[in-house]
């Protein structure tokens with residue numbers, strides 16, 4: 380390696396490292412480093428060798444891949460519950476979606492988006508593409524409708540219906556009111572879910588029309 384190449388390589392790596400240190404995605408750091416090396420004209424780079432660089436998909440492509448089913452993702456587990464004292468609770472655990480950028484925060488840990496519970500309105504747990512769920516603050520929006528007297532089925536349907544036309548989103552919801560009424564609704568072809576009312580066997584299905 381010539382000294383010009385060595386200097387150029389050090390500069391390019393330092394620039395990439397600076398991007399990582401700022402907390403930006405690793406892909407941006409790699410792109411920057413490779414870009415600087417290419418611009419220098421001092422290196423012959425074979426793009427086919429960069430197979431380790433994650434391929435970035437457009438949001439629409441990700442949506443199309445994810446939209447087929449809420450069950451094909453990485454192990455979403457959500458639940459809503461009501462105890463004998465009238466206390467409601469909601470929870471969600473997720474592996475996220477495909478093609479996530481490092482550092483992405485989905486809807487599941489965001490109160491009001493992926494989960495919400497309030498004894499005066501109800502409990503909601505969401506699954507689906509977090510970007511859309513966050514933008515419409517879905518869990519809280521459904522609970523607000525429960526608080527205004529809508530049934531879980533109507534509240535869920537009204538809010539989920541806005542997702543597709545407004546932001547091309549896709550999701551499903553578990554909805555429970557403090558008086559024990561319950562609905563599972565989704566705007567995806569499938570959603571594996573079930574319920575149990577405390578006696579007998581639980582019911583589990585893949586679709587909730």
Ligand code: ASP
Pocket residue numbers: 449452454455456472473474475476484485486487493505506507508509510
């Ligand atoms: N809502 C999750 C996310 O976007 C995915 C899921 O578990 O349904 O991260």
